[in-house]
Amino acid sequence: MVDIADIAARLDAAARDARAIPQITGQEGELALNDAYDIQRAVIDHRLARGATLVGVKMGFTSEAKMVQMGLKDQIWGRLTSDMVVADGGVLDRTRFIHPRVEPEVAVRLKAPLTGTVNYDGALAAVDAVAPALEVIDSRYENFRFALGDVVADNASSSAFVVGPWLPAETDLADVAMEMSVDGTVVERGSSDAILGDPIRSLIAAARLAGAGGLTLQPGWTVMLGGATAAAAIGSARLVSLDAGRLGRVGFTIAGGAA
Numbered sequence: 480m481v482d483i484a485d486i487a488a489r490l491d492a493a494a495r496d497a498r499a500i501p502q503i504t505g506q507e508g509e510l511a512l513n514d515a516y517d518i519q520r521a522v523i524d525h526r527l528a529r530g531a532t533l534v535g536v537k538m539g540f541t542s543e544a545k546m547v548q549m550g551l552k553d554q555i556w557g558r559l560t561s562d563m564v565v566a567d568g569g570v571l572d573r574t575r576f577i578h579p580r581v582e583p584e585v586a587v588r589l590k591a592p593l594t595g596t597v598n599y600d601g602a603l604a605a606v607d608a609v610a611p612a613l614e615v616i617d618s619r620y621e622n623f624r625f626a627l628g629d630v631v632a633d634n635a636s637s638s639a640f641v642v643g644p645w646l647p648a649e650t651d652l653a654d655v656a657m658e659m660s661v662d663g664t665v666v667e668r669g670s671s672d673a674i675l676g677d678p679i680r681s682l683i684a685a686a687r688l689a690g691a692g693g694l695t696l697q698p699g700w701t702v703m704l705g706g707a708t709a710a711a712a713i714g715s716a717r718l719v720s721l722d723a724g725r726l727g728r729v730g731f732t733i734a735g736g737a738a
Contacts, residue, residue: 536696537556
């Protein structure tokens, strides 16, 4: 039997204290996916009990090449809470994180609920606005090493997110060139098409997967649709920015020391 509450408490403490813990797999056997999502929900419950609110979801493993590499047939998802929000142009406190990385993404804001099986037109009709975004991921496990169950339990490594200016829902998300810079140096280039070939396909997957977990995506929520490139380590950097072509720009500065 997996002790859901105990593992969740350990992961929550690791995030609050910015101290890595050994991965669960290997210590206590492989985590089944349903147990891992139960742990994730329990971890988020700790945050909600401290006053945070749910503000959306994030998608992971949205690169088809990455799925093949990991031997996966589906994406994973995590929850976004209000204490993860960093304003565009705002400051990220480096001391809150263990070994943070950042990746360029596309975000959507919803105007209608989404859950379960939805088609492309139905997903599009639920979108209120779109924006360029940056997600900070930070595994709570030592050396950023984990198995599938571990990362799902750890809220898919999601730690903070920054959303740029919102644009009209009808803005074309296809083949948007994305260029992410750290301290003024371009570190990753890619395209929005790397997100399942079309970012709206990721929104469809988010509705299906979250719905299977008993969660309906709510109006006003943000959905982070997945990385357009590999993630880059933040290290001792002081400025991260994303030029997302017709979607615009988004960025943040970093305060605090490096790991």
